[in-house]
Amino acid sequence: MAQYARSPAVAVIRLRNPPVNTLSFAVLQALEDGLEKADADPSVKAVMICGENGKFSAGADIRGFSSPNRPVKSLAALVSLIESSKKPVVAAIEGIALGGGLEVALGCHYRVAHVKARMGLPEVTLGLLPGAEGTQRLPRLIGVPAALDMITTGKHIPATEALKLGLVDEVVEENTVEAAIRLANKVIGQPLGPRRLSLKPVPKLPDMEAFLSQARVRVKKQAQGCLAPELCFQAVRAATQMPFADGVRRERELFMVLLSSGQARALQYAFLAERAAQKWTTPGGASWSSATPQPVRSAAVIGLGTMGRGIVTSLVKANIPVVALEQDLEYLNTGRKAVMLLLEREAMKMEVGAQTLDFHNPARLQFTVDFDSLRDVDLVIEAVFENMALKKEIFHKLSRICKPGALLCTNTSALNIDEIASATSRPQQVIGTHFFSPAHVMRLLEIIYGRHTSPTAIATAVQLAKALKKVGVVVGNCFGFVGNRMMFPYVQQAVFLLEEGSRPEAVDRVLEDFGFKIGPFRMSDLAGLDVGWRSRQGQGLTGPSVPAGTPARQRQGQRYSPLPDLLCESGRFGQKTGKGWYQYEKAGGRTATPDPWLHSLLAQYRDTHGIEPRFIDQEEILERCLFSLINEGFAILAEGIASGPEHLDVIYINGYGWPKHKGGPMFYASTVGLPRVLAKLHKYSEAHPDVPGLQPSAFLKKLAAVGNPPIKEWMSYLSQQSSRL
Numbered sequence: 001m002a003q004y005a006r007s008p009a010v011a012v013i014r015l016r017n018p019p020v021n022t023l024s025f026a027v028l029q030a031l032e033d034g035l036e037k038a039d040a041d042p043s044v045k046a047v048m049i050c051g052e053n054g055k056f057s058a059g060a061d062i063r064g065f066s067s068p069n070r071p072v073k074s075l076a077a078l079v080s081l082i083e084s085s086k087k088p089v090v091a092a093i094e095g096i097a098l099g100g101g102l103e104v105a106l107g108c109h110y111r112v113a114h115v116k117a118r119m120g121l122p123e124v125t126l127g128l129l130p131g132a133e134g135t136q137r138l139p140r141l142i143g144v145p146a147a148l149d150m151i152t153t154g155k156h157i158p159a160t161e162a163l164k165l166g167l168v169d170e171v172v173e174e175n176t177v178e179a180a181i182r183l184a185n186k187v188i189g190q191p192l193g194p195r196r197l198s199l200k201p202v203p204k205l206p207d208m209e210a211f212l213s214q215a216r217v218r219v220k221k222q223a224q225g226c227l228a229p230e231l232c233f234q235a236v237r238a239a240t241q242m243p244f245a246d247g248v249r250r251e252r253e254l255f256m257v258l259l260s261s262g263q264a265r266a267l268q269y270a271f272l273a274e275r276a277a278q279k280w281t282t283p284g285g286a287s288w289s290s291a292t293p294q295p296v297r298s299a300a301v302i303g304l305g306t307m308g309r310g311i312v313t314s315l316v317k318a319n320i321p322v323v324a325l326e327q328d329l330e331y332l333n334t335g336r337k338a339v340m341l342l343l344e345r346e347a348m349k350m351e352v353g354a355q356t357l358d359f360h361n362p363a364r365l366q367f368t369v370d371f372d373s374l375r376d377v378d379l380v381i382e383a384v385f386e387n388m389a390l391k392k393e394i395f396h397k398l399s400r401i402c403k404p405g406a407l408l409c410t411n412t413s414a415l416n417i418d419e420i421a422s423a424t425s426r427p428q429q430v431i432g433t434h435f436f437s438p439a440h441v442m443r444l445l446e447i448i449y450g451r452h453t454s455p456t457a458i459a460t461a462v463q464l465a466k467a468l469k470k471v472g473v474v475v476g477n478c479f480g481f482v483g484n485r486m487m488f489p490y491v492q493q494a495v496f497l498l499e500e501g502s503r504p505e506a507v508d509r510v511l512e513d514f515g516f517k518i519g520p521f522r523m524s525d526l527a528g529l530d531v532g533w534r535s536r537q538g539q540g541l542t543g544p545s546v547p548a549g550t551p552a553r554q555r556q557g558q559r560y561s562p563l564p565d566l567l568c569e570s571g572r573f574g575q576k577t578g579k580g581w582y583q584y585e586k587a588g589g590r591t592a593t594p595d596p597w598l599h600s601l602l603a604q605y606r607d608t609h610g611i612e613p614r615f616i617d618q619e620e621i622l623e624r625c626l627f628s629l630i631n632e633g634f635a636i637l638a639e640g641i642a643s644g645p646e647h648l649d650v651i652y653i654n655g656y657g658w659p660k661h662k663g664g665p666m667f668y669a670s671t672v673g674l675p676r677v678l679a680k681l682h683k684y685s686e687a688h689p690d691v692p693g694l695q696p697s698a699f700l701k702k703l704a705a706v707g708n709p710p711i712k713e714w715m716s717y718l719s720q721q722s723s724r725l
């Protein structure tokens with residue numbers, strides 16, 4: 001709602017809808033009532049609009065867009081009402097003014113912002129456009145280039161930048177509401193015409209047409225298959241070509257197209273899924289609502305390979321003092337140089353005026369080979385390579401050296417957390433923190449609890465993720481956890497498709513056209529084929545431990561493809577060796593080119609194994625790869641390894657390049673329809689009975705049988721018996 005008060009010639013309207021003052025129907029109604037009251041009261045000479053609790057407004061309620069009962073009350077009409085007020089209206093922007101919240105402020109005649117406030121029109125990130133006339137008012141206020149940038153990227157800008165752009169009239173360090181009331185008193189009686197943005201012309205550019213056509217190319221390129229940026233562009237272009245009222249009509253038409261699009265639903269789901277994933281629970285009954293994190297005032301990282309370097313960089317960026325440890329001076333010096341380089345680059349990227357990175361100060365970042373230096377840290381992240389014996393040795397040492405409450409984290413992508421914890425005397429403080437490479441860039445942090453991990457340890461790891469500006473998703477302990485476990489059948493299908501007649505570039509193209517940033521073969525080349533090879537050797541799937549007489553394409557009665565092993569045996573480890581599923585310009589090169597050598601290897605391989613190659617169409621490539629991944633997701637949910645489909649989707653969007661506008665694999669399955677996913681899996685598993693990954697999971701079958709319920713109801717169909725939750 002909104003609260004109305006007087007101060008004394010200024011009416012104060014305070015938006016109130018915790019936690020972020022979204023513009024519900026009740027808020028809009030109360031705002032309208034407040035404006036009418038102020039208008040009718042002759043002793044009121046000006047109006048000031050602010051938000052409760054130090055936040056102006058986060059805009060429209062995202063949950064309302066998909067609701068059949070969404071309020072028909074038009075926000076746009078209210079913005080016009082504010083603008084047409086005969087008494088000056090001043091917005092006092094504290095905290096945030098986003099989306100519809102900023103559009104309300106644009107309707108005001110003046111805007112005062114607190115120095116720490118952020119403003120933006122993030123509708124594009126929700127698959128929408130600023131549909132309350134924001135695409136028409138903002139270019140009139142700050143010019144087309146800046147408005148187009150804000151509207152098509154959705155970025156939040158700080159108050160200082162808003163002041164430079166002319167988006168706000170004043171930035172204050174103290175009480176914003178008092179400053180806004182002062183300004184309101186000052187402008188009483190001044191003409192309002194020049195302050196009404198709808199009456200202003202769009203500022204001209206020397207060659208608007210040329211600017212717009214270049215901007216359109218840029219927007220399309222950045223959109224990566226998303227519709228909203230293009231329609232945002234069209235709405236802003238309308239502002240340059242039409243009078244305000246016509247531009248508003250065009251904006252409305254484009255908004256309605258987006259509002260009913262599947263992409264908007266997916267993006268809004270993704271926003272809410274990220275918040276839902278913060279609400280973790282475990283089968284033992286621990287949860288975000290009752291567990292309290294421990295403070296992390298200092299940390300240590302063991303191992304300065306690729307992952308360790310990124311993790312140190314992340315911690316330094318989060319202003320957490322770090323001790324970085326390596327096994328000897330040679331490794332330490334190489335690691336130190338690499339970390340310093342990363343930090344120099346990060347420092348250069350930081351905004352002018354923002355807090356600087358204090359990494360030359362040994363009290364903030366210390367390099368050592370001495371385990372004793374870890375004695376006092378609050379948290380240790382072990383990031384050595386994936387070797388159980390080595391990890392156990394380190395954890396044994398840590399449990400002797402570290403102070404009693406220290407959290408002991410292992411950065412692993414698949415290894416058993418319980419086994420690692422068994423090497424310590426304090427398994428309740430051991431937790432998996434699976435970072436994604438490059439660790440200082442990628443947003444995802446998979447947080448894996450073991451059998452004995454305490455709720456405090458989980459809460460502390462979640463808190464750490466927040467401090468590192470990452471999305472922490474809490475999951476249970478199983479081989480590959482959630483992300484990699486779902487990835488295995490996907491990559492396996494991709495390789496089987498090669499055996500049957502396809503090529504890496506064909507499979508990658510289909511998945512990249514679907515929206516993945518990178519297809520499975522390019523991804524394997526980037527990650528290094530030797531990583532999987534070592535893991536398969538460890539599992540006894542390849543190498544000398546495979547019993548003599550084992551059929552080349554079978555392991556334990558299941559289909560197996562030795563193709564990736566053959567590549568590794570030829571020294572083809574991917575980008576780092578200049579050859580893998582593709583060829584590259586040099587070792588370490590990044591430009592993948594289809595490789596005739598590989599094509600003839602595939603032909604030879606099929607000959608050797610008597611496989612008749614066939615043409616495999618895009619539909620089969622897509623369905624076999626995606627549906628096997630999704631199928632594993634259902635098995636994970638049924639086992640209680642993750643507490644909801646949103647968790648899986650957040651992992652895939654933030655760690656595996658799944659296109660956000662398709663909402664994540666489980667959301668995608670819900671849009672395809674579970675009966676269809678099930679029917680396709682039946683079809684493919686009949687054709688390939690020796691591939692367990694294609695056999696539909698019991699949970700998927702159950703959901704399809706009960707009539708394809710909406711995604712938010714899925715978990716209610718898991719019986720207590722079938723779930724570990």
Ligand SMILES: CC(C)(COP(=O)(O)OP(=O)(O)OC[C@H]1O[C@@H](n2cnc3c(N)ncnc32)[C@H](O)[C@@H]1OP(=O)(O)O)[C@@H](O)C(=O)NCCC(=O)NCCSC(=O)/C=C/CCCCCCCCCCCCC(=O)O
Nearest residue numbers: 020022058059060061062063072098099100122131132275
């Ligand atoms: C920066 C944030 C605001 C805060 O971040 P942080 O402090 O980290 O906290 P969070 O955990 O993210 O959030 C806290 C809780 O708040 C919830 N939240 C936040 N924002 C929203 C929101 N906008 N809606 C709903 N809920 C929100 C969040 O979920 C958390 O709650 P919980 O823990 O999950 O319970 C950050 O949250 C953020 O960035 N928020 C998003 C801001 C945003 O994107 N705003 C834009 C929203 S879209 C908008 O405003 C659009 C406006 C245009 C509307 C145009 C309407 C005109 C239509 C014309 C045609 C209509 C025809 C009508 C006919 C018909 O109806 O049929």
